[in-house]
Amino acid sequence: MLINDTIAAIATPAGSGAIAIIRLSGEDAIKIVDKVFFGKNKLITQDAYTIHFGNIKENNEIIDEVLVSIFKAPKSYTGENSVEISCHGSIYIQQKILNLLIKNGARTANPGEFTQRAFLNGKLDLSQAEAVADLISAESKAEHKVAIRQMRGGFTSDLQKLRTELLNFISLIELELDFSEEDVEFADRTQLKNLIANIKQKTEELIYSFEYGNVIKKGIPVAIVGEPNVGKSTLLNALLNEEKAIVSNIAGTTRDAVEDLMSINGILFRFIDTAGIRKTDDTIENLGIERTMQKIENAEIVLYMIDANDKNSCNKISEISEKLENKKLIVLINKIDKAKAQNDTCNDFKTIEVSAKFKQNISVLKDALTDAVQFSKIDKSGTIVTNTRHLELLQKAYDATLRVEDGLTSGLSSDFIAQDIREILNHIGEITGEYTNDEVLGNIFANFCIGK
């Protein structure tokens, strides 16, 4: 990986629009643009954080009228000299200018290379860099909140503080090892125990937060259980119509399952359709029911939809009651435009009466759905892990804290304890990128978009 060359990329979304941005970073960024930019003054003579109007030319032929923004090391996103060229958003012009910059000494940036340079130049730690990608792909309020907090260092600052304290201890313990024949104890064992307990608790909390963080990222799974024609599609359309939110179909885990993503009150929900449940001898139908049960198991919320005309629907809920443990259940009585809800069997459950067709009480359902999510968790702890790489490292750090605790209790020799402490330090250090290797970096930044 070369870090001394100058990289260039189109940074705005692909396609044509009013404006596009082409971004350069590297020692020669300003010099390279000066070769193709013709404005009032040479850019190299201009101050950082200034904007300049002029033409981009190739062989004296104007490619576009542009605005150029100048940033100078170290006060830029990457920490290097940087230029942003704001051109007309034609695909042709974007490509043409990028090619021209390449011809004049820049190199096409790899995915995430700008952020990678920001990391290598100490502008961001690794978990902050990872949060940049999360921030860009954030589609809901909750996801956005987690990502921006992580990008601003909220996620790792506590851990980092504990790690620094631990670093002091390890040097004391290593000092003890140098004097091992003299049986001295520089590191206060009680203080060390407390610190390890702190780290254990923090990592445990973070590990616990992952389950929730993951749900935020992928959408809260809501299994919709109900007979055909009970009004599922009409309901989803009614919700969609009110929200004007992002809705997409994502392929489910099973080949035939298609899931609908929808952001309601800023929280992403993943609606999962299921086959109807009833007792039957039909083998194929039983397979379908089995699958429904699996989907209920994977859901956080079960939306049990019934027809207001159907008097006995809620009886079936008891048949699956054991599957509903730890789930939020909402019984949705639909078609109240046609019939008065008269499902006596539903009295044991939280019910909401709606007419999906006439959009009655949809807002009540929306609030019930968002209430069912313990959204407060995010606000309170402020530490939500959403990244599997972080989870694995936290898990390893946590395991090592257990070993250190055991070792301290059983009076294990300092060199074993020191080894486990070093593991804790390394695993936490890997999260923020203090310990890392090219392969890990490569994997992380490969998932970025180009231009970031």
Next chain:
Amino acid sequence: MLINDTIAAIATPAGSGAIAIIRLSGEDAIKIVDKVFFGKNKLITQDAYTIHFGNIKENNEIIDEVLVSIFKAPKSYTGENSVEISCHGSIYIQQKILNLLIKNGARTANPGEFTQRAFLNGKLDLSQAEAVADLISAESKAEHKVAIRQMRGGFTSDLQKLRTELLNFISLIELELDFSEEDVEFADRTQLKNLIANIKQKTEELIYSFEYGNVIKKGIPVAIVGEPNVGKSTLLNALLNEEKAIVSNIAGTTRDAVEDLMSINGILFRFIDTAGIRKTDDTIENLGIERTMQKIENAEIVLYMIDANDKNSCNKISEISEKLENKKLIVLINKIDKAKAQNDTCNDFKTIEVSAKFKQNISVLKDALTDAVQFSKIDKSGTIVTNTRHLELLQKAYDATLRVEDGLTSGLSSDFIAQDIREILNHIGEITGEYTNDEVLGNIFANFCIGK
């Protein structure tokens, strides 16, 4: 149309990317951003053409870390106070910031409203404004060249000069009308005749250029004539593979025709597939052949593809010879990997031997295609009309010049001549927007993308 309020829009292409730009223009643009932007200083105190780092916040919650660029009236694209907010390219963040600006006093911009304001504030004439939209949608070198020249005023500057001269004459002629009883002649009739002849010639040239300009915009139509299995798809793929260019399928004029657009050596070509030609009694097949003939008629270039194995293919060309008048004909002998070309019947024609499958001689074909286009026309005249609105106005102006010439020759009274001269002035003035109305403006800017 309010011109005093502040408009805002996302200016970068739709979707998620590394960076997105949200743009504001209007008297309060900087003030509005100051309400939601938290950086080192209030933006209102800062110089034009400077960039500022900070946070966009709503209710003390950070939405994003952004860079803000400041422009002050009249030195901006629109001629008004303007701000560009460069944020992370998440769809969620883009929407969130735009909504926040709306809440704080901005209004969502209509399509093209930034450029419309630039026009109303005298930063661009109307034909230049129209060229901005063309520039953004330009997909080929030729299209881009025409659009950028028009945007920089190249298209109208000559006409504008002639119009100014004519304005002097009209005032002299109108003076004559005031003294009509005295039979004086202030305006030199010979000079007027020369000027009108100049304008006539210029408008005629421009009208003539439209046909070519239109072709540049829509792609040079190339009819591919050939039997099934002669290798058309393979050829198009081979060309595509070399060019890595924009290719799309656009629905043709007839329901069953799909056309392939491809930019070769910077020129956009529109490849039109046709049914095979042969003598037959089958009614339906004859219908297909009839349609082929129509397509040949609409083409500039006919690519007659034959199989190297087929000894008699070129005989069929003579059958359609009358359709080929005024067309460039290229006979493409394909599959030379399988058989030596031995089509004696083709000697009368310009032939190229290729193997589409093994990509042999594809570059020869590419050069032949671009040579067939009289590309020099663009470079020489520099005046290519691509806009039907301009064409209609030029046509009307031209017709009026004929009437003025007739009037001058036949000694028509000055008031009739003055009326026709005024028509010339108005029609030319409408092109640049000196004479215009809200409806015309509305139609023009409605075709822009939002944010431009």
